[in-house]
Amino acid sequence: MVNSRNTITSAAGRLLLVPMSSSQSKNKRKSRTLSVLKCIKIAAKKVKVVLAAFLIGHEKPTSRSIASVTKPRNNNQGGGISILSYASTSNTRSSSQLKSFGSYGSSGTTSGLIETDSFSYEEILKATDNFSVSNKIGEGGFGLVYKGRLRNGIIVAIKRAKKDKYDRHSSQEFQNEILTLSKIEHLNLVRLYGYMEHGDERAIVIEYVGNGTLREHLDGTQGSGLEIAERLDIAIDVGHAITYLHTYSDNPMIHRDIKASNVLITEKLRAKVADFGFARLSGEDPGATHISTQVKGTAGYLDPEYLRTYQLTEKSDVYSFGVLLVELMTGRHPIEHKKPQRERVTIKWAIQRLKEGDAIIAMDPRLRRNPASTMAMEKVLKLAQQCLATSRQSRPSMQKCAEVLWKIRRDLRERPVPSHHSADFPVLDAKKNRYTLFGIEDGDGLEFISA
Numbered sequence: 087m088v089n090s091r092n093t094i095t096s097a098a099g100r101l102l103l104v105p106m107s108s109s110q111s112k113n114k115r116k117s118r119t120l121s122v123l124k125c126i127k128i129a130a131k132k133v134k135v136v137l138a139a140f141l142i143g144h145e146k147p148t149s150r151s152i153a154s155v156t157k158p159r160n161n162n163q164g165g166g167i168s169i170l171s172y173a174s175t176s177n178t179r180s181s182s183q184l185k186s187f188g189s190y191g192s193s194g195t196t197s198g199l200i201e202t203d204s205f206s207y208e209e210i211l212k213a214t215d216n217f218s219v220s221n222k223i224g225e226g227g228f229g230l231v232y233k234g235r236l237r238n239g240i241i242v243a244i245k246r247a248k249k250d251k252y253d254r255h256s257s258q259e260f261q262n263e264i265l266t267l268s269k270i271e272h273l274n275l276v277r278l279y280g281y282m283e284h285g286d287e288r289a290i291v292i293e294y295v296g297n298g299t300l301r302e303h304l305d306g307t308q309g310s311g312l313e314i315a316e317r318l319d320i321a322i323d324v325g326h327a328i329t330y331l332h333t334y335s336d337n338p339m340i341h342r343d344i345k346a347s348n349v350l351i352t353e354k355l356r357a358k359v360a361d362f363g364f365a366r367l368s369g370e371d372p373g374a375t376h377i378s379t380q381v382k383g384t385a386g387y388l389d390p391e392y393l394r395t396y397q398l399t400e401k402s403d404v405y406s407f408g409v410l411l412v413e414l415m416t417g418r419h420p421i422e423h424k425k426p427q428r429e430r431v432t433i434k435w436a437i438q439r440l441k442e443g444d445a446i447i448a449m450d451p452r453l454r455r456n457p458a459s460t461m462a463m464e465k466v467l468k469l470a471q472q473c474l475a476t477s478r479q480s481r482p483s484m485q486k487c488a489e490v491l492w493k494i495r496r497d498l499r500e501r502p503v504p505s506h507h508s509a510d511f512p513v514l515d516a517k518k519n520r521y522t523l524f525g526i527e528d529g530d531g532l533e534f535i536s537a
């Protein structure tokens with residue numbers, strides 16, 4: 087049977103081609119060309135739609151692997167785009183893009199999930215069940231932290247300011263700071279959604295990150311221990327977040343309080359840095375970034391140059407990041423009060439071990455030891471040593487740190503992990519290692535190194 091498409095259905099039901107007349111063939115070629123053009127047009131339209139949606143953030147990338155190179159919105163370092171090329175493009179949405187995306191809020195802020203940047207007292211009370219103790223998830227310098235559910239079902243963290251925290255800060259300043267901070271959007275920074283002000287009550291509403299802090303993971307009070315690759319991923323995430331604050335955000339800023347308890351961990355064991363801009367929100371030095379009248383930060387992480395000169399630079403964050411790297415590799419707190427004197431300041435002890443060629447002694451006993459992991463650990467400690475340099479000029483930029491860490495991570499991936507125990511590098515059973523070694527003190531665990 088001949089049908090309109092110049093095919094014949096055979097008795098067996100197969101499609102057979104039959105020769106066409108020359109005019110038929112011409113018409114066919116023309117219509118084919120037209121339909122190809124039509125297809126290209128439709129495809130181009132589709133690509134446009136996807137691209138537009140992706141740019142304004144509708145399409146959130148699911149993978150955190152290398153995404154396409156993205157153009158920073160305020161690249162004041164000229165041409166330095168390599169770091170953000172590792173991050174998702176949603177990291178770099180400009181505020182104008184956000185505004186056009188969100189016909190949502192009063193000031194066009196947020197990712198579209200939250201409808202406004204100012205919350206009513208009633209809404210906050212409802213979200214936290216009247217600041218109920220059962221919703222309390224933590225406490226810090228700013229005040230108590232509550233978990234809350236907004237009207238639209240979104241889970242948030244709500245930080246209720248201690249009264250003394252806002253006495254020094256006018257309402258207008260507080261609101262301006264919030265507005266500035268709420269525009270900062272990066273995958274590895276805890277998002278600030280908005281604020282609530284009511285009489286003498288102030289609170290800020292932030293992204294909820296529910297898998298504990300890095301410190302809790304290192305202490306073993308949260309999760310089941312972090313492998314070396316996971317620790318490297320976390321270090322890279324923190325590196326990207328701080329690079330973004332220093333370099334790419336509309337209002338470049340110094341974090342001032344990088345520490346393991348300010349690094350929140352996601353379910354997928356990736357990191358989000360919290361509390362950026364908090365020094366300003368707490369009424370300390372609002373607006374000031376480089377010359378400080380008050381030293382702000384946490385003991386053990388503070389740049390000695392900042393302590394000496396009161397001059398704050400991006401390199402003060404680099405120093406604190408160096409402390410964090412040592413913490414990640416050793417598992418120890420920056421200051422270990424219960425350790426013998428020579429081990430009390432963890433960075434001094436670990437860097438000394440590195441200098442003496444004994445870095446492995448400083449390695450967190452919970453970590454599996456094999457050539458790849460010990461090599462990665464040594465490289466990270468070498469980077470930490472640079473970050474901790476006395477002279478600020480000698481410290482690398484955060485961007486450089488993230489690049490170095492990325493290479494260490496890549497090398498680790500490429501090095502095969504031995505599947506059997508070797509005399510030089512005993513491989514400990516990860517699970518057993520994790521659960522049996524928590525809570526050890528002093529030099530315990532070192533027997534595994536010489537085993």
Ligand SMILES: Nc1ncnc2c1ncn2[C@@H]1O[C@H](COP(=O)(O)OP(=O)(O)OP(=O)(O)O)[C@@H](O)[C@H]1O
Binds near residue numbers: 224225228229276294
């Ligand atoms: N966005 C969040 N999502 C989930 N939990 C959070 C969030 N922010 C804070 N928390 C919890 O609340 C605790 C206190 O946090 P907060 O940032 O107020 O203090 P801190 O950073 O630990 O200390 P300080 O403010 O003195 O530097 C954290 O340790 C964490 O357990």
